[in-house]
Amino acid sequence: MNQLAALFIFRSFSKNDKRKLGVWAFVSCSLMVISFYALLRAYMGPLPAALNLEMSRNVNIVMVSVVENKAKGDGRISSHKPVTKPKKFGQRLEQICNLSNPRSDYCEIKGDVRVQGNSSTIFIASPSRLGNESDQRDAPWKIRPYARKGDDTAMGRTRELSLEPYNPASKSPGGELIIPNCTKKHRVPGILFSSGGYAGNHFHDFSDVVIPLYVNSRHLKRKVKFLVTDMKPWWLTKFRVLLRALSKYNVIDIDKNQQTHCFPRLIVGLRASTKELSTDLSTASPYGISYTIGNFTSFLRSAYSLQRDTAIQLSVDDKRKPRLLMILRKRTRAFTNQDEIEAEARSLGYDVVATEAMVNLDEFAKVVNSVDVMLGMHGAGLTNFVFLPQRAVVVQVVPLGLEWLAKNDYEVPALSMNLRCLEYKINANESTLFEQYPADHPVLTNPSSVLSKRGWHEFKPIYLDRQNVRIDVSRFRSTLLKALELLHEH
Numbered sequence: 218m219n220q221l222a223a224l225f226i227f228r229s230f231s232k233n234d235k236r237k238l239g240v241w242a243f244v245s246c247s248l249m250v251i252s253f254y255a256l257l258r259a260y261m262g263p264l265p266a267a268l269n270l271e272m273s274r275n276v277n278i279v280m281v282s283v284v285e286n287k288a289k290g291d292g293r294i295s296s297h298k299p300v301t302k303p304k305k306f307g308q309r310l311e312q313i314c315n316l317s318n319p320r321s322d323y324c325e326i327k328g329d330v331r332v333q334g335n336s337s338t339i340f341i342a343s344p345s346r347l348g349n350e351s352d353q354r355d356a357p358w359k360i361r362p363y364a365r366k367g368d369d370t371a372m373g374r375t376r377e378l379s380l381e382p383y384n385p386a387s388k389s390p391g392g393e394l395i396i397p398n399c400t401k402k403h404r405v406p407g408i409l410f411s412s413g414g415y416a417g418n419h420f421h422d423f424s425d426v427v428i429p430l431y432v433n434s435r436h437l438k439r440k441v442k443f444l445v446t447d448m449k450p451w452w453l454t455k456f457r458v459l460l461r462a463l464s465k466y467n468v469i470d471i472d473k474n475q476q477t478h479c480f481p482r483l484i485v486g487l488r489a490s491t492k493e494l495s496t497d498l499s500t501a502s503p504y505g506i507s508y509t510i511g512n513f514t515s516f517l518r519s520a521y522s523l524q525r526d527t528a529i530q531l532s533v534d535d536k537r538k539p540r541l542l543m544i545l546r547k548r549t550r551a552f553t554n555q556d557e558i559e560a561e562a563r564s565l566g567y568d569v570v571a572t573e574a575m576v577n578l579d580e581f582a583k584v585v586n587s588v589d590v591m592l593g594m595h596g597a598g599l600t601n602f603v604f605l606p607q608r609a610v611v612v613q614v615v616p617l618g619l620e621w622l623a624k625n626d627y628e629v630p631a632l633s634m635n636l637r638c639l640e641y642k643i644n645a646n647e648s649t650l651f652e653q654y655p656a657d658h659p660v661l662t663n664p665s666s667v668l669s670k671r672g673w674h675e676f677k678p679i680y681l682d683r684q685n686v687r688i689d690v691s692r693f694r695s696t697l698l699k700a701l702e703l704l705h706e707h
């Protein structure tokens with residue numbers, strides 16, 4: 218079928234039908250929010266006070282982070298610690314740290330601050346500027362500088378650092394100052410963060426580390442040193458270009474570091490948005506500059522020297538072929554009829570590239586930026602849409618049971634990045650689970666009930682780990698046509 222005939226078929230849906238569809242989508246989505254909320258509460262039992270509070274503030278966000286956290290790890294929600302401020306929290310730390318952000322704890326320390334990596338200690342040497350000076354040391358405090366607070370699995374993989382406020386007036390019994398001398402003095406500010414947690418998962422690398430790092434460091438115009446804990450060598454390699462674009466200095470790996478690094482100013486932990494893949498801090502930026510997600514993606518295009526700002530814009534009898542990237546997954550949630558899908562896309566006029574997300578991000582960023590449509594199964598590989606040109610189309614294939622995650626982890630952020638999104642929700646008979654369960658089995662007919670009755674630990678292996686998809690290409694065609702239609706819109 219040629220392109221024009223195809224477009225005609227799509228257009229033959231009346232405006233009214235489309236509107237009805239839209240309303241229905243909205244209603245069913247709202248219902249889903251409510252039922253998911255109820256369901257998770259039933260499943261998880263009473264939630265910690267802080268989480269409940271957060272829930273009533275913004276059900277969606279917490280829902281997502283709860284589901285997401287459970288998707289990525291096996292953290293038990295019941296052991297979450299409340300995010301309330303401890304009584305012992307020292308007066309001095311109170312002025313420099315914020316522990317009430319639901320995503321991360323962070324401190325901004327000005328004055329004389331000394332980082333001793335090998336002992337995981339940050340000495341705050343300068344006297345308090347505001348508080349009344351006392352001869353006593355403020356109580357020390359522990360911080361884990363990774364932006365997925367409340368997720369035990371992530372935080373369990375994040376090093377705990379000790380903040381030691383120190384009053385220079387106090388001396389040890391021997392009369393010496395109980396503070397290490399500086400062995401390395403830095404003139405520019407430092408930002409200390411962890412690349413532990415879920416680092417390695419592309420989605421989390423961006424949502425938990427890269428975007429928060431951008432938001433917290435961009436205003437410093439590369440005059441900042443990054444101090445990283447829990448860092449693996451491959452992480453540094455993966456984000457080399459990006460880190461270089463944010464800082465002109467080499468990254469300092471503080472683990473097992475024998476130096477005492479002294480800074481005039483240090484940010485510990487990264488303030489982060491409560492939404493996924495978002496720069497939106499909801500409170501005013503302390504630096505007077507706030508960054509939009511558009512600023513972030515345009516920063517990426519410049520950092521990776523990506524050529525295309527905007528996707529192809531087709532006119533009616535355009536002979537150019539839009540490029541479609543099909544992101545493949547091998548182990549879980551794979552396409553079992555990749556060839557058929559590719560052939561279908563080609564027959565509709567796409568120039569198709571099919572590949573797994575590459576390890577070499579510099580190279581893959583360029584591949585992604587060269588396409589107009591990204592097609593992929595729900596999963597971390599989709600995060601690469603950050604490199605797409607604006608107005609490109611993301612086609613997310615949504616396996617059974619994963620609608621919620623698909624929407625909030627990928628669709629919502631992609632829309633915020635000036636991309637267009639299409640979701641292809643599979644029918645039960647397109648899932649490989651269809652071969653494993655009778656047609657009327659709740660696994661196929663009612664995934665939510667599986668979550669509520671059997672819990673996440675049974676839901677996850679079924680829907681996320683053991684589900685592949687055989688796309689019904691004749692049904693999928695309309696989604697591919699819709700993407701073409703979008704590339705024709707002005």
Ligand SMILES: *[C@@H]1O[C@H](CO)[C@@H](O)[C@H](O)[C@H]1NC(C)=O
Nearest residue numbers: 314315316317318319498500
């Ligand atoms: C701490 O963070 C919370 C949540 O982001 C914010 O509402 C509050 O204003 C912050 N407090 C300070 C002292 O910055």
Ligand SMILES: *[C@@H]1O[C@H](CO)[C@@H](O)[C@H](O)[C@H]1NC(C)=O
Nearest residue numbers: 333335336337474475476477
């Ligand atoms: C950390 O290194 C300093 C300087 O080499 C040393 O004095 C200190 O004992 C070390 N601390 C730990 C916990 O290894």
Ligand SMILES: *[C@@H]1O[C@H](CO)[C@@H](O)[C@H](O)[C@H]1NC(C)=O
Nearest residue numbers: 392393394395396397398399
């Ligand atoms: C720091 O340096 C001073 C002067 O060089 C020395 O007296 C002191 O013992 C040193 N302190 C420590 C903790 O090494």
Ligand SMILES: *[C@@H]1O[C@H](CO)[C@@H](O)[C@H](O)[C@H]1NC(C)=O
Nearest residue numbers: 506507508509511512513515
């Ligand atoms: C962010 O993007 C907006 C809109 O394109 C632009 O006006 C603004 O200058 C950008 N901000 C920064 C700090 O780059």
Ligand SMILES: *[C@@H]1O[C@H](CO)[C@@H](O)[C@H](O)[C@H]1NC(C)=O
Nearest residue numbers: 643644645646647648689692
């Ligand atoms: C798959 O299920 C859909 C909807 O239930 C149905 O319309 C379609 O015919 C089925 N396909 C096959 C190959 O059975």
